[in-house]
Amino acid sequence: MKAIRFTTYGDPSVLELAEVQKPIPHSGEALIRVAATTFNPVDAAIRAGVLQQQFPLTLPHIPGIDVSGVVTAVGADVDRSLVGSSVVAFLPMAANGAAAEYVTAPANLLATAPVPVPLSDAAALPSSGLTAWQALIDHAGVYAGSRVLVNGAGGGVGGFTIGLAKHLGAHVIATASPRSSDAVRAAGADEIIDYTRIPVIDALTEPVDFVVNLVRTSPAELAALRDRITDRGALVSTTTPAVADASRNVRGENVFVRSDAQQLRNLVSLLDRGVLRLDVSARYPLAELPQVHALGERGQLRGKTVVQIAV
Numbered sequence: 001m002k003a004i005r006f007t008t009y010g011d012p013s014v015l016e017l018a019e020v021q022k023p024i025p026h027s028g029e030a031l032i033r034v035a036a037t038t039f040n041p042v043d044a045a046i047r048a049g050v051l052q053q054q055f056p057l058t059l060p061h062i063p064g065i066d067v068s069g070v071v072t073a074v075g076a077d078v079d080r081s082l083v084g085s086s087v088v089a090f091l092p093m094a095a096n097g098a099a100a101e102y103v104t105a106p107a108n109l110l111a112t113a114p115v116p117v118p119l120s121d122a123a124a125l126p127s128s129g130l131t132a133w134q135a136l137i138d139h140a141g142v143y144a145g146s147r148v149l150v151n152g153a154g155g156g157v158g159g160f161t162i163g164l165a166k167h168l169g170a171h172v173i174a175t176a177s178p179r180s181s182d183a184v185r186a187a188g189a190d191e192i193i194d195y196t197r198i199p200v201i202d203a204l205t206e207p208v209d210f211v212v213n214l215v216r217t218s219p220a221e222l223a224a225l226r227d228r229i230t231d232r233g234a235l236v237s238t239t240t241p242a243v244a245d246a247s248r249n250v251r252g253e254n255v256f257v258r259s260d261a262q263q264l265r266n267l268v269s270l271l272d273r274g275v276l277r278l279d280v281s282a283r284y285p286l287a288e289l290p291q292v293h294a295l296g297e298r299g300q301l302r303g304k305t306v307v308q309i310a311v
């Protein structure tokens with residue numbers, strides 16, 4: 001089968017299109033014919049070799065942590081009726097990924113794919129949707145009527161974070177540059193701060209109950225945002241570590257997204273019901289994955305970028 005893989009760590013040029021052996025599903029696994037995978041910022045960090053401690057890989061490695069596709073075979077101890085199902089999953093990060101015609105995945109991580117979107121676009125959901133879910137629900141505890149600042153809302157995680165926070169009944173303030181403002185508004189943001197015109201800390205006039213930080217920011221900038229959070233609120237960060245303010249019972253929570261099939265099913269259901277939307281801003285063929293990594297590293301991607309294997 002065709003796959004993109006890297007045999008050494010390095011810049012995007014280490015990604016090479018290769019003919020590799022089709023994987024075989026072992027006990028507990030499903031074999032998926034891949035429709036699409038995505039680009040996530042972590043893919044570039046893994047490829048560059050800066051996350052070897054967190055994600056010890058066996059090289060050569062096939063990247064791609066999100067998958068949408070169709071189950072074509074299952075291993076022992078997996079329900080055979082899964083064969084033929086359209087599925088999505090957030091794959092184990094140290095295993096071979098979905099930048100390939102086929103990938104194996106633990107069957108207990110799969111969720112049925114959403115109905116209203118093309119199967120290849122559905123790859124945009126798993127890791128970014130789960131990050132939003134875990135940030136807002138597991139870490140923050142966002143509730144109806146609360147005020148939530150989503151800092152860095154124009155990216156892949158941001159759109160889901162806005163949509164989910166609105167679904168939870170929150171008032172959402174989002175930071176976005178002009179290229180993302182329409183998408184952020186469409187996702188449901190009540191207020192938009194153009195961070196290219198005014199620093200978010202200056203634009204934020206009223207306190208918020210929760211900050212979901214999706215931007216690589218300085219510890220000082222993050223502490224300044226935390227100081228705008230109401231007592232007993234929370235600062236939740238996917239990037240720069242969040243520091244609590246114990247004197248006011250403001251929690252500091254760091255997200256390390258994990259695969260969770262039930263949460264993914266909940267997200268699919270929200271997509272099926274039109275509560276959540278996908279913000280797929282670009283689609284590339286598998287062979288162009290090196291260019292996608294280069295664009296991502298230069299900050300030239302917004303929303304979710306999907307890498308199509310079979311449409």
Ligand SMILES: NC(=O)c1ccc[n+]([C@@H]2O[C@H](COP(=O)([O-])OP(=O)(O)OC[C@H]3O[C@@H](n4cnc5c(N)ncnc54)[C@H](OP(=O)(O)O)[C@@H]3O)[C@@H](O)[C@H]2O)c1
Pocket residue numbers: 040041042127128131151152153154155156157158175176177178179180181195214215216237238239255256257301302303
């Ligand atoms: N810890 C975890 O488990 C975990 C999980 C998922 C993601 N993450 C991390 O979370 C971050 C967000 O992920 P993502 O997938 O959404 O990234 P992404 O798609 O690459 O986000 C890019 C967006 O960031 C926005 N941005 C850049 N600088 C900004 C600034 N100074 N202020 C406000 N927005 C800014 C840009 O928005 P505009 O288009 O509006 O300019 C851009 O569209 C990444 O650093 C990622 O590595 C961590």
